[in-house]
Structures are given as C-alpha cells and as structure tokens.
Amino acid sequence: MTNKILNHSIRRAKHSDISGMIRLLRILFSIETDFIIDEGTQQRGLEMMLEDCTNRYIMVAELNSQIIGMCTAQILVSTAEGGIVALIEDLVVGDVYRGQGIGKELLLAMESWAVARGVKRLQLLADRNNIRALEFYKRMSWKSTQMICLKRGTCEGLM
Numbered sequence: 001m002t003n004k005i006l007n008h009s010i011r012r013a014k015h016s017d018i019s020g021m022i023r024l025l026r027i028l029f030s031i032e033t034d035f036i037i038d039e040g041t042q043q044r045g046l047e048m049m050l051e052d053c054t055n056r057y058i059m060v061a062e063l064n065s066q067i068i069g070m071c072t073a074q075i076l077v078s079t080a081e082g083g084i085v086a087l088i089e090d091l092v093v094g095d096v097y098r099g100q101g102i103g104k105e106l107l108l109a110m111e112s113w114a115v116a117r118g119v120k121r122l123q124l125l126a127d128r129n130n131i132r133a134l135e136f137y138k139r140m141s142w143k144s145t146q147m148i149c150l151k152r153g154t155c156e157g158l159m
Contacts, residue, residue, distance in 0.1 A: 006063055006100060010109050013058035013070065018046050020067025021060065028092040032127045034151075049074070059109050061093065061102045069093035071106040073114060073122075081120040086110075088124040091133075107140060125149050 013021065022042050029035040049056040049072060061069030072090040077083070088110060093102045114122055124142070126133050 006097070006102070008061050008063040008068065008102065010059060010061050010105050013046075013050060013060045015047070015050055017058075017060050017062075017067050018043055018050075021046055021058070021070050024067065024070050024092045024094065025090065027095065028090060031130050031133075033129070034127070057110065057113050059106050059113070061097075061106055063097070068097045069102045069106050071103075071110050073110050075117065075119070078121065083120045084118060085121040085123060086114040086117075086119045088122055091124070103136060104140065 022037075022039050025042050026037045029037045046058070049058055055075040056073070058070060058072045060067050070090060070092060071088065073086045073088050075084050075086055078085040088107070091103060091107060093106070111122060124137070126137060128134075
C-alpha cells in the first residue's frame with residue numbers, strides 16, 4: 001500500500017461521529033468473528049461511552065469530514081495492579097487508509113489519555129486470526145500474555 005501524506009486529524013469523538021464509527025465497527029466485526037453488527041446495539045454502546053467522559057474515551061481519525069479510524073478505551077480497577085488499568089477496544093482504520101500510520105496515531109493518543117489518568121497497565125483483546133492486527137501490536141511493543149478471554153451471556157441470558 002502506498003504511504004500517502006494525509007491531512008487528517010486525531011480528536012475526541014462526539015455524538016455526530018456515531019454513524020461513521022458504526023461504519024468502522026462493521027469492518028472490524030467482519031474480522032472479529034465473535035461479534036455481529038447490529039447498528040442499534042453499537043449505537044447504544046457508543047452513546048454510553050460518549051456520556052461517561054471520566055472512565056471511557058473514544059478517539060477518531062477524521063479526514064475531509066469523514067471518520068476514517070477510531071479507538072475506544074475504558075478504565076477498570078485491577079487487583080493485580082492495585083490501581084486502574086485501561087482496556088483498549090475497537091481500534092480500526094478504514095481499509096483504504098491502513099498502513100499509513102493512523103492506527104499508530106490513534107493508539108498513541110489513547111495511551112497519552114491513559115497515562116494522564118494514572119493508568120498502570122493497558123490491555124486489549126485481538127482476534128487470534130487477525131494476523132495483520134497482531135503484527136501491528138507487536139511492532140507497537142505490545143506483549144502477548146498467558147491469559148485467554150472467556151465469555152458468557154448477559155445477566156438476562158444467564159437466568
């Protein structure tokens with residue numbers, strides 16, 4: 001892919017960005033087979049994140065008034081760290097803009113946000129079959145752990 005010099009900006013997301021972010025989540029969820037796209041569900045999740053400026057954060061990359069990348073994070077408390085950690089989620093860049101440093105910019109901006117809040121560890125989940133993403137995280141000095149992700153249905157689904 002050709003490296004173009006883009007005149008894009010990285011900024012905090014706002015409510016008017018939701019439709020662009022849902023478009024990007026459609027791309028991400030086509031790769032991450034554990035998830036399905038449901039625009040109403042994703043809209044509710046994005047709205048919840050945008051309403052809690054203290055513990056949740058969404059960064060977007062914008063070019064010519066179009067959202068071309070995004071990254072979300074949420075603050076959690078870790079007993080292992082004895083403090084707060086951040087879970088990075090939903091790092092995705094539009095197909096035609098990949099390989100141009102936008103993902104790196106988004107991830108570094110999110111790391112800066114986390115550091116400013118006293119986060120002791122950043123963590124993320126990635127689809128084990130998304131080789132391109134795993135190679136990207138390795139280049140960004142992220143390390144694999146021995147942990148695996150398990151899930152169970154919602155509270156309503158458990159009853």
